[in-house]
Amino acid sequence: MSLGSMMCTRCDEGFEPHERIVNSNGQLWHTQCFVCAQCFRQFQDGIFYEFEGRKYCEKDFHILFAPCCNKCNDFVIGRVIKAMAANWHPDCFTCERCSIPLADSGFIRNQNRALCHDCNRKEKEVGLGKHVCNKCHGVIDDAPLRFRGEVY
Structure with a gap:
């Protein structure tokens, strides 16, 4: 597959030869298009969480999907x-x-x-x-x- 035929998953635009490309599970993105589905900011240190096909930064993922502990009120990540x-x-x-x-x-x-x-x-x-x-x-x-x- 040539660079000219590849398209960004988010904006459906092509890539320039000098441009950095993000590959996530076979999907290609411009670096500026690879952002959180909630806040639309780029992922800090490339860390993101995926839920139902959408990618989220750590903060938004916790707020939207992680339950809060009844005792300490912190987000429960891992075993609940x-x-x-x-x-x-x-x-x-x-x-x-x-x-x-x-x-x-x-x-x-x-x-x-x-x-x-x-x-x-x-x-x-x-x-x-x-x-x-x-x-x-x-x-x-x-x-x-x-x-x-x-x-x-």
């Missing part, structure tokens, strides 16, 4: 945990009592809170009138030791 009617980073989706990550271990929804299985069991025990140790968070089967209003 969808739980409790929200999106989360895997490290941000944690048990509301003990803060262990729940992404790979599963969770139980208890009074609209995400709890690990162990903390959910402890909450059930408290509901049955048992006490939970303030230090180790274990269930106290016998009479608890009380110190400054806390049970141990």
Whole structure:
């Protein structure tokens, strides 16, 4: 294929012999035509994201398509945990009592809170009138030791 027969994907114009050409997945572009589909700016450092055949700069791609984490409010890029009617980073989706990550271990929804299985069991025990140790968070089967209003 000769240079004279090649056309820019965006403007459908030909290329000059001295001109730089951008080739993206077999599509050819003038450098000034290879721009974000949202803001029409050239891609910084040549970095772009593609979605449904359109190319976006990193900023616009995040704003348009990346979900926000329910805990830290940052964009979630990569693995997204969808739980409790929200999106989360895997490290941000944690048990509301003990803060262990729940992404790979599963969770139980208890009074609209995400709890690990162990903390959910402890909450059930408290509901049955048992006490939970303030230090180790274990269930106290016998009479608890009380110190400054806390049970141990």
